[in-house]
Amino acid sequence: MPSYNAPIRDMQFVLHEVLNVSSELKKFKAYEDIDQDVINQILEEASKFASEVLQPTNQAGDLMGCTRNQDGSVTTPSGFKEAYAKYVEAGWPTLSCDSAYGGQALPQIINTVLYEMLNSANQAWTMYPGLSHGAYECLHSHGTEEQKNRYLKNLVSGKWTGTMCLTEPHCGTDLGLIKAKAEKISNEEYKITGTKIFISSGEHDLAENIIHLVLARLPDAPMGTKGISLFVVPKYQIENEVLSTQRNNLECGSLEHKMGIHGNATCVMNFDGAIGTLLGEPHRGLQAMFVMMNAARLGVGMQSLGLTEVAYQNSAQYAKDRLQMRSLKGPQAPQLAADPIIVHPDVRRMLLTQRAYAEGGRAFTYWIALMIDQCAQEQNANRKQELEGLIALLTPVIKAFITDNAFEATNEGLQVFGGHGYIAEWGMEQFVRDARINMIYEGTNTIQSLDLLGRKVLGDMGAKLRKFGDVVKEFIEEEGVKKEMMEFIDPLNDLVEQVEKLTKEIGLKAMLNHEEAGAAAVPYLRIIGHLVYSYLFAKMARVALNQKGSKDTFYEAKLGVARFYFAKLLPETASLLVLARSGSKSLMSMDEALF
């Protein structure tokens, strides 16, 4: 059975030494009390919950899965309910929520670190509070005062949970095809009818009420994405702060049997004239939902970061314990029957791949989370817009790059175990299966890449990308003159130049033929991902080099991982650059009938 210890020191390294989170946040009045001690205390407590309460439920959750009972209720795996009760009792759901509704008003970055831990411990479980937090954000941004008063307090406390009901059997990516209907029945109330599928946390036994955010069409709605409205549809209505005993006309029709995340109830939800209220403007439901989806994309990145870290921890331990063969240099542990497999170069490659993707992903997601906090507080309109641009640009990269890397990383983790990795008991194959969904939901990774290249980069003629380039170039100018940084700055600088050239080329080709963007988008996103990681690993190396001479070997490891990244992972860009330029012809010229 796998184990998990929150990598607190590594988290602190990114928070305090690389990003200087507390001094950055102290600049804002809302966070003037945030200091390293506050953050460290929360990390300590969160880590106990994650390792001691939550992680022990993960494997059982996978084995048992969820059960739909005859009355349509759903029972979560044993231990899930108890873990959720403790989570709520300790106040974890309130962490970064508005104090007007009982929240602790702490910055997102702290919630982000918490979520890394929760996801390492149990991704399927974490989806229950994760989706609730998304629903909270959407209601908080778009709800009327009455809606906020009715729903937010209990979503913040965790007493209730939330969902996003978007997908229908015939449409996932293409929400313009949504068929669910909404009919006005009073000044405020609507009847919602339709079938939604793939509804994570759609029904369960963790909380007394579930607040569904549902996309549906009003009778006068225009066709396509501009005719979709968003509704708040609670499982139980609330009258004067009291739950109705009668259930709204909605139920879980069945549970999906899935490759992984068995502990999360993935429901077919049938709405049969369920009563709800409009959230935001009519026909502008997708815009409102996008608030939630952007947060959800960062959230999916956190899921994959969590899995990468826990896979690394367990495979590193196994590689130190498992004796098999001798080192190519001759016996390293001659007193034993064989050497521990960590002596083998390719085993180390598999371990360091996981570790580098964990460390890179951590720096990346924490950096963006900090930007989200800064952006929310920023008063200067220009600076705010700049931050919004960077967040918009990098959100699809977080979603796709981190989840693709995590699938590779968890697979390397499994492979380190050899045949044992394929056996359920060791828990490594669960990480692979759980990680696989992250490449699909909240917009497939292809959709993310089209969003990045089409909307975020070419959509504003590269303006947001240039802003990001400026951030990187500033760092290069500062550090490029220092000899000890050359090994990191040279390849980073080279990649910046390559990206500038490549982006112009694709932009020109795509003007003549949009399919050129479609063909280039996936490798393009991975190139941008590597640009982000080269920048962040160079920054982390900078911090580690500043500790030269320190007896703390922690910094040696940081340098080692950064060097591994530049030697063994960044070279993927050599192929990606060829592929991003290789055009659409070889894809599009074959007639459909020949497939």
Next chain:
Amino acid sequence: MPSYNAPIRDMQFVLHEVLNVSSELKKFKAYEDIDQDVINQILEEASKFASEVLQPTNQAGDLMGCTRNQDGSVTTPSGFKEAYAKYVEAGWPTLSCDSAYGGQALPQIINTVLYEMLNSANQAWTMYPGLSHGAYECLHSHGTEEQKNRYLKNLVSGKWTGTMCLTEPHCGTDLGLIKAKAEKISNEEYKITGTKIFISSGEHDLAENIIHLVLARLPDAPMGTKGISLFVVPKYQIENEVLSTQRNNLECGSLEHKMGIHGNATCVMNFDGAIGTLLGEPHRGLQAMFVMMNAARLGVGMQSLGLTEVAYQNSAQYAKDRLQMRSLKGPQAPQLAADPIIVHPDVRRMLLTQRAYAEGGRAFTYWIALMIDQCAQEQNANRKQELEGLIALLTPVIKAFITDNAFEATNEGLQVFGGHGYIAEWGMEQFVRDARINMIYEGTNTIQSLDLLGRKVLGDMGAKLRKFGDVVKEFIEEEGVKKEMMEFIDPLNDLVEQVEKLTKEIGLKAMLNHEEAGAAAVPYLRIIGHLVYSYLFAKMARVALNQKGSKDTFYEAKLGVARFYFAKLLPETASLLVLARSGSKSLMSMDEALF
């Protein structure tokens, strides 16, 4: 539920048009009756068995898995037993076996094509006859006349099945650590005691007897791999051609719960003084077992080829049916609510990746299977040695390159289905889970790469590799002058030169430090894989170009897939060449304690 139709035309293309199998085989007396009609007839019959009888058992097999009963017997999923009975009844197990024991004495290549189909239909089931065939080959090569007479007839007919019992809890890769003991109790008989794990098909209800080939140590055995002997240990002893009613002292202690191949019984086998006979020389069991393992490595390649093909077929169909979004060029099916997703460039990339890996893998495995037939019949000692060399060189490439590609391909297949790909019902996620084991068993893919680079390439100073290079260069010289072949020959020629240079570089570095070979091996194997595929795709393009002007669009598709391969898959070598040169330092310099 997925479906499968054997790609007979594609198989015939490789057999008859690319490899000219029947005219090549007719050169040998043993195969003078083999012609295209004979082969085509067998393909037709095999395809019916695969699609109509076997494929319908695949998904149920995954859902039900195997059950160990209280008495230690194992029940396979429903339908498995009936399919096996039909398989035996039709004489499929006898196809390429020695006629002295009831075989049809057909060439291996035909059996290889059969196995592609069986694996597309149901990999877990195919492992039962697959392992039996391995046991047949091992007994046929190393058995005494008495052993052959006792066991072969029923292994050939399929009345009995076989296993390979190698792995123990503390050793998989490192068989030198084996602890199972063998004690002589009479002139011919030995008592075998020990625990074997991960024994595929170790116990089941398909056949009345199971012949285990078991590695164990004799009391006087030297330490390590040179002290391991091989034993034949039947589940039921045979006395005068009659099965003993009393079971040998061996049993399935438990079944493993695995990520995939649920339909195959992966057993912990306890041998508690089980009676067996020595197979081959004492202490030379590993050498005898290697005969079986080489065939098994080709067999694993066939498993992954089968999965690649079936994943392609189902995702291509889905991509034509599923309507979602519009083409980047504007509506292609304006009469429908949305375009079929096959209009999107990245969906086509995912489809063509699968298809190219299926077509490349098919050409590769059939080519090697033909060589195995030629080698077995060849009278000229030089030519025989040359063929042996090529087979030895390319066997680890088949195992690792095809299984890695299949994991990528089945994952692309799943991704084409979006969220539906993650749902068990559609069957795509089963292909991914089944494909995952192929990268591990019969020697992990890292072990294959070390075998290739260390033993097969550097071990003879590149002699075998040069022979392979000669084959490729001969083709380049013939075709390089033809303008229509330039697009294929130029990159092929370039890669040949790169490989020559790279191999010398690694050879020199590895002489000074063996870990340099360990660090380079994995990318090196993939580069050789791409060299093989560039060669074979160029050959296939040659055949297709010869049909220029034909109205048969089949050849257009062959050219389209070849062009896709060169444009979108071969460019991986750009990164691989960097990685193969990037050395061991970034892997080995971090202290073990820092992991």
